[in-house]
Amino acid sequence: MDDSHSIAKASTLKGFTNIHELGTVFRPGVDISSIDEKKLMWKVDLNVIPWLTVLYLFSFLDRGSIGNAKLYGLEEDLGITDRQYLICLSMFFFPYALFEPASNVLLRRLKPSIWLSCMMLLWGTIMTLHGVVTNYGGLLTLRLLLGLTEAGLYPGVVYYISSWYKRSETGFRVAVFFSSATIAGAFSGLLAAGIVTMDGIGGRPGWAWIFILEGLATVVLAVASFWIIQDFPDNAKFLTEDERIFVIRRLQADSKHSASGEEFKREYVWQSLKDWKTYVAMGLFMGFDGPLYAFSLFLPSIINQLGFAATRSNLLSVPVYVWGCIVTVIIGYLGDRTGRRYHINLALFTAGLAAYIILLASKTPGLSYFATYLAISAIYAIIPNSVAWVANNVEGTYKRSVTLGMAIGFGNLNGAVTANIYRAVDRPWYRLGHGIVLMYIGVGLICAIVYATLLARENHIRDQGKRDEVIEGVENENANERNGRYESVEEARLHKGDEWSGFRYTM
Template sequence: MFGRKEKDPVSADMDKQDPVPRYDGNYDDAPELVTCPSNTTESKLLTRIDLHVIPFLCIMYLLAFLDRVNIANANVFGLSEDLDLLQNNRYNTALVIFFVPYILLEIPSNILLKKMKPRVWLSICMFGFGLVTMLQGFVQNYAGLLVTRFFLGVFETGMFPGAFYLIGMWYRRHEAQKRYSFFFSSTTLAGAFGGLLASAIGKMDGLQGYRGWRWIFILEGLLTVLFSFAFFFLLPNFPEEVKWLSEEERAYVKARLQIDQGRSGRERPIKLRDVGNVFKDPKILVGGFMYFGLIVPAYGYAYFSPSIIQGYGYSPIQTQLHSVPPWAAAFAFSMTVAWFSDKLKHRFVFTMFPICVSIVGFGILITVHDNRSLQYGALFLVAMGAYTAMPVIVCWFNMNLGGHHRRAVGSAWQIGFGNIGGIIAVYSFVPSDAPKYIQGYSICIGFVCLSALSCCLYFVMCSLANRKRSKSVRDVGLTEYEKTELGDMNPDYRYQL
């Protein structure tokens, strides 16, 4: 337990802060104990927050995901042939090397994001991966491609967990899923947008002596670089730091979030011991496997769906255009599920249903090989299932982490560990297995089932923790500092199911 001797200098200030009315119970069902500032209403304030937080993060991640997976579009236009990637699975290795820094640097990146202002750190990273994407358009050999893909992973490492961490510090738990899913749908929009953009850019083949695949990297990277300058001023910070809210509004936002999730501890630095303490909670490890299981089919689809569709006999331009509808369907399905999940204040069922949809899609792809229309329809189910379940899982896990230090480390762990699945996905779909890809589809089904089992285990663990806390003595005499240190391990905290 945390005793008086262990208090940081900041703890005294935290205990002196004006207390928000305490609610000892399930925070999701907490009464409205704070009053909205007189010059606005809660719905209007939420709309302002939405407009300042979500659109810019969505555009940022759309560009990040686009720059990450546009290599699949470039490959349709001759990347592998020009750089001699057809031997020894070189193309797959070029995809894998991205994940090495991307996995290892997630937690350090989130710590830096908290230490620096989010808009500063994220815009720096944005400029970096945009520049590296441009450089991919000028590489002349396999070694050059490996170097650029590695540094692309370095600069993109903070985008996804950083944005999820930041969104989670703005919204109450029953408000978060729609925002998480809309943000996550940047990936589906990037997939759709990338197909359309690649089909147009591909027509520039030969312009200024550059192949069409080079123009895909150059123009899409340049677009990101230009946005990064504007986003230095437009990306949001944490609620305690923004200037577009009045002091009264900032206090209200902080208070309503505290009732829902406990104190955030924004003023408290993250220390090395915090990282170790977070991993003492077995739910953290399970949360990583929930996401890990879905990364394999998600990246398998993102990186290889253009090749799969091209195997149905379409031309390069037709392939890019046919890649758009499944992404669009995934966006619509994801937002529908998110709306019901927030409405019912429940997550578990809304992870399992899309997971089942994805399994059905892979089942069709494994068993049907002579019906192009049915195979193409199965790709819709795969995209809809995987890219709908993933944001629900991430939201469920992240919003059950209390406080800045536990959420910063926990969210980065989940995304970092989960992306090991990207390495597995890349080597699951190899050219020698085309066009049936039986091995790849079978591996994907196995990992989707792993995600489903992990979700069931996490649900049971959260349910048992809530039940145990409800039966235990309520007032254990913890100070506000000690409650902040414990985060969601605080006996008053209740996990969302």
């Protein structure tokens, strides 16, 4: 049997001289050789990435603003204890994590422009209602609803981006998109410090206005999103027919053979559920999502307990997040350029371990503040690199959507744990919280090593021909019935996805 993987690597996208050798061809016979690939992909970038970045900025701003509001008397005004506050933080993550896999499937079956916009409209409304809540029960209910309505955005957008770009292009785009989380962290401190001056207006305290104004801004953006968010490549309105064909064929040439669309089958969901990669990825995401939420929710409090007043604590969090934004984008670029996502993960997890060892051992405010820079460099930058790594190694539109949904959902579920680890009784040094985050990072490091080791082992097995399928009419001494029998290589590719013998995993 021909080595179709080698053919795919050797084929030239410009003009697609070998595209018919690659199997799936979207609209065969259409000549697209006159299209300039760089100009087209720049057009795709401008129509896909910027608005998604804005949406995630507001998503992260909305969910994290409760940490800023806490510094301005939220607990006292609502009459809640520190433990009740921590429970409210935790409640966000249960519906947020559990609904993510289902949301990704719905995103594929519906249109991103409809699904993502409706989601944002609902969470913006709920965010606004945080500003009129008067007791513990009301805050707890709103945090549950906020988690439910925000659930599908992050995994949905990651899956959506992976449906537009080649495997060597995904990491940087996800990094640019995710960098808005660091911008939100920086902006939330500045925004909170400004909005809180509205204290007493309309009979509402300053912290309430943080929720009200941010929520109303989200609602306005949600309405605009119905017209601005683009759909998948096979039906995006901003592309001409020839451009659509070009985008889909270049994805198919990159082993994304389902790029032209895929009919939903329960079998694709089961493929994800039976795949070991799904569960190792869940552990990998646990290793950085737990620390992410601990960091984002409690950075202002950590700085505050180092001896700085509330407003100054919020302002001192700004440069930390700016630094995190810069590092995240740089790592995303390096991941795509070098393709060494595993080695980058090793370096970042190690940096994270060093940061929290410093935080555990330090009794000096200045040293602890420095460690927050090191921590954000690891925690935030590792996320888009890992997301791209997992997405690149799962083929099949529905299988990838479920795998990403489960991995991201499980990772986010750990936010319910880390939302409770920075207790008031542990201040000012928060040894318990730092120790638990250190444990999470260790788990992530172990899972990264396991993931890379098993991927390399599987590639080696395929290189030896031990996964070759029986193809009708094709002589292949390595072919084995246990790997499946198919009428053509094309049928094997589409049915097996990344389990096809010609698919090679990336490191």
